Amino acid sequence: MIDLRILQQQKAQIQQNIDNRFMNVSVDTVIALQEQRSTLIQEVDALRKQRNDNAKKMKSRLSTEERTALIEEGKQLKRDIADKEELLRRVESSYLTEAKRIPNFAHPDAPVGKEDKDNLEIRTWGTVPSFSFTAKDHVEIGQDLDLIDFDTAAKVSGAKFYYLKNAAVLLELALERYALDILRTHGFTLTITPDIAKEEVLEGIGFNPRGTESNIYALEGTGTCLVGTAEITLGGYHADTIFSTDQLPIRMAGLSHCFRKEAGAAGQYSKGLYRVHQFSKVEMFVYALPEDSDRIHEELLGIEEEIFQGLQIPYRIVDTCTGDLGAPAYRKFDIEAWMPGRGDGGAWGEVTSTSNCTDYQARRLQVRFKDDQGAIHYVHLLNGTAIAVSRAIVAILENFQQEDGSITIPAALQPYMGMDRITRESR
RNA sequence: GGAGAGGUGUCCGAGUGGUCGAAGGAGGCGGUCUUGAAAACCGUUGAAUCGCAAGAUUCCGGGGGUUCGAAUCCCCCCUUCUCCGCCA
The missing domain is CATH 1.10.287.40 (Serine-tRNA synthetase, tRNA binding domain)
Known part of the structure; x- marks a missing residue:
């Protein structure tokens, strides 16, 4: 608000x-x-x-x-x-x-526009791979190497669920650990959060827990919901708090499952692991003094880049346009990784998003600080994706596929994976 | 899940239906004293809303109720602790 x-x-x-x-x-x-x-x-x-x-x-x-x-x-x-x-x-x-329906102000530099094609590309990193063979998408790779099973999940749980199998399980855990280790070096307090939160917390963060257009699973009769992101539980963590200035900024990282209804989201750009009802994510969340929030926002983007550069995945960064910001965000940067199996011959696909929500969420959640004169103000809240595991898996499988059908593992993940390559045999 | 005991200001802790935004400590801040510090003493010390302001209203876990009047009485819920049961 x-x-x-x-x-x-x-x-x-x-x-x-x-x-x-x-x-x-x-x-x-x-x-x-x-x-x-x-x-x-x-x-x-x-x-x-x-x-x-x-x-x-x-x-x-x-x-x-x-x-x-x-x-x-x-x-x-x-x-x-x-x-x-x-x-x-x-x-x-x-x-x-x-x-409450009035959105946050927008950063003066945020591009004005209606939808995602109005987003402004800021920079790119890495080289888009060119294959001497016909590249497969992650769904096909996952099937060939017996890493992802959508069909059984559809039978057991419904569409847009999946079983990770064999080395994909290790890959998920490796990505989580890899991201958490990086965040630790940046001074984040690591947490594993609840996967359920109260509706009032959802609302404070700016999510709509009810209604047909809601992307959130409500748990009937409990007043609670499955979280769509740890942003919710990390933002609720310090609700109703008045900090002193020397306590800020507070950097928290949360590993959680994320649940999203994704009603009506279909088509080739949503296939496979790209858009699913449940995935794991490591989220960054910062409580900051207002004067620091723009700088910390850049910092969060920098950490996201560090993570994807470490994975050797080519990406571009976009400055999200006003129409695509979402009500709470003052400014938002997305990292879009190159996904060779996406669209026709590869496309950029969103893998992270970092937002500076200024005081918009803090006002509802009552997160404040007392300045040196004793006056009370709202803190600024920021969030950013460290790793959204399912989409990172899409990027890794598709970018590191080899002609023989195997997948090489980025060097940074090898210690966590205990292998440097996924093959049909070594899966 | 069952039984019992709690939840009061930054913290601890008292509180008879009206004199309670709330005793008393501790802590914080300011001052006296001191070369400085400690001790002692004095003062001060929550938030929100409405209002130009003066000021007013609201808040004693949350929500209802009783009453002219509720921190105080009644009901429901949440939560913490102890015991029992169940369980990874």
Whole structure:
């Protein structure tokens, strides 16, 4: 949520930002509700004051008539307050519902555009491999080497699930450990998080836990959901906290499963492991002072690059356009790895994403800090993918495939894998 | 899952339905004293909302209820601890 106290003064700017993001929210509507709410609060407060004053009068010794009169007055006040409060509740509720839909501001340098083709390529790294044979996609490779079994998973769990088998299991664990070791050198506190979180935490981070368009699995009757990312549990970790400046920044890394409904996502760009209902991910999360957040955002991107450079996977970086940012993000950088089996003859596919959400999530989660003057402000929250394992596996299998059908393992992973090559025999 | 005991401010901890945003400690901050420090003493020390402001309202795990008035009484839920059961 943005700071609602600036709605009136910065109305035009906020509405412009909403339009740049191609969202449908009316600032005027929110302001009208805000004014109604303010009036009602003043009225309720005035009535409550009358009630308190009335009650105070009865602390002393009184005649029966006086006391009876006061009690009658108190009863009437009680009814008036209840009525007014009910009205306030309704206005407040629609005010917040509407206000929460206002997206975060966007970084002035974020490209303005509607969809992912408007994203701005910042740089590329590595060399896109050229094969002297016909490259296979990871689905075919996974089948040939008996590494991934989609068919059995479809029978047991449904479409878009998978069994990892044989060396693919070791590959998953190797990637997790590889990423965690790098994060440790960057001062991150390592965690393995719960895979379930309460709806209020989901909402604080900016996810919509309910509704048909939601990408989140809700657990019926529990008020909880399967997490779509450890960003949720890492952001909830310090909810309702007031830090001192010397405690910040706090860098946390979380390994979790991620569950996503992905309703309606189909087509060749979503095939195989690329878009699935469950995968493992190591996520970075930082609680930062506002003045540090842009710098730390670059830092997170740097760590993501370090991880993919270590894996020797060619990639490009894009600066995400306003229409593709998502409500909480102020700025977002994606790493898109080269995937030779994607599309027709290979394509870039998103493997990481790092966002600076400034104070947007912190306001809902009540994560604050006290500055040296004793004033309280919201912290800035940032997140970034260290490794989304399923997509990293796509990139590795497709980029390191050999003519004989085997897969070479990037040097950085070999110690974790205990092998330098996956073959039909050594799987 | 069953039985019992708790959940109060930064922390510990008291609290009779009205005088309680809340005793008393500890810690923090400021001051007196001191060459400096410690000790002692004095003062101060939560957050949110509405309001131009003065100020007002709200918050004692969360949510309901009783009452003119609730930290205090009742109900539900969450959570922590102890014991029993079950279990990887």
